[in-house]
Amino acid sequence: MVKSKKIIIAGILFLILFDCLSQDIVIKNINTEGSYFVENFDKNNFRVVYKIFSKDERLSDFNVVKFDSLLVVNDTSRISMFGNYSILGNASTKNNSAYLLGSASNSGLVLHIINNNTGIGTDHRVKLQFNWSGDSPCYLTAIENNFYLLVEGKVSELVAIAPSGEPIWKKLFTGAGSTLSVNFMKVVDNQLFLSFTYDPRKNKTKNEIRAIDPSTGNESFLFPMIYGKKKLTIDNIIPYNQEEIILTGRTFKNLKKQDSSPGIPYVAKMNTMSDAIDFTEIKTKENVYWMGFLKSIENQGGYLIGETFTSDPPVYIPIGGFAGVIANSIATAAYTCTLRFNKIVFVKFNTTADNEIQSYGVTPRATSVNQYMHPYRFAHYANNKGNTHYFGDNGEGSIYSISKGNISKYNPTEKTEHTIGTIPNANVPSIIFLSERYALYSDQNVSKRELIFNQIKLP
Secondary structure, eight states: OEEEEEEOOOHHHHHHHEEEETTEEEEOSBOTTSOEEEEEOSSSEEEEEEEBOOSOTTEEEEEEEEEETTOOEEEEEEEEEESOOEEEEEEEOSSEEEEEEEETTTTEEEEEEEETTTOOEEEEEOOOSSOOOTTSOEEEEEETTEEEEEEOSSEEEEEEEOTTSOEEEEEEEEOTTSOEEEEEEEEETTEEEEEEEESTTSSSOEEEEEEEOTTTOOEEEEEESEETTEEEOOOEEEEOSSSEEEEEEEEEGGGOOOTTSOOEEEEEEEETTTOOEEEEEOOOSSEEEEEEEEEOTTSSOEEEEEEEEEEOOOEEOOTTSOOEEOOSOOOOTTEEEEEEEEEEEEEEESSSEEEEEEEEEEEEEEEEESSOOOHHHHHHHHHHTTOSSEEEEOSSSOEEEEETTEEEEEETTTTEEEEEEEOSOTTOOEEEEEOSSEEEEEEEETTTTEEEEEEEEOO
């Protein structure tokens, strides 16, 4: 049985769950072992969903708090589930927001959909052709009015879901005798892109990218990630224009690769209508994860933006507390992996990428996760979570970055830097909103089971 109920904002709720002070919100009693998600579902309004701490695993309660960029809380609701559920993902359309909840004990997936206008939420059991297991990754995104859920397994399943919670279409993906692994799912210009790897644990693997028509589930194209005799990974897809995308990843000779090896970074501009591709290798020995594209003011090309990173060997802590370092092993929740983003880099890009890399120095930023991840997958995950230095541009030729609490604008063409504000926190929390006047950021105090949102004025 699943239930959801509306909670009216009252003084007692704030006393128990919040400290609402001037220019900050402190949300108390969160489950620090579970995830929390913050979403910007329109220009100035946000929702955060988090699991409430409880020693009783027979019932899972989640709070959903709506607030604006001035940190005024204007709506709350609660999701109550029988069983030990976790938050696996979230996605938003203009009219609705969805939260994916999963229970490993009963292999159950529930999509909780909230109407953004009324604040009313309803629960919908996700019915799959193959059961979801608790350690199988799930990917949730949205296009226009619908939601799209990809569940990885021996047979991976993609489901399009209407705002009513009803499935629109389903599509299965299998390795046809090989192990098929999902790298990521991403929306670019209202098209759904899926990245797959065949036999990921073997040295000779095969990668491919597929584009899916979101209205029908039909494949628009399938591109094997091979260029000549070189095998390509696909680490990210970056929008370029209405007909073209930028693929980034690494090349390996003789169709062999190791997922943790840097290979040679490449940039490829692909036409999604004809599959035509312009390919350039970038000469560097550093690990680079490319994150975005900065258009020039004259609209004549621009810069590809990324960050270099290093990773520590994964640490495995068996039951009993003895810690050892284990490499190249199967993923388990007992692992802790740490990644450090070291500097921001730029490559000039017009029809093809320039081989010369420019760099912008920042204080290294570390992030950790309690599971085993190969470094490039970890970089993709950290970028999506906002754990990097770079977080967008101003549309006028400069990027925004954060380094040791300082928020800066940097122009790679003029090589000029301007500090626009400082966050009084050396841990560099995540920026969730930025305007010309103020910034909104979030942080987590694990020891006190608190989730903190703060606002700072910018000069």
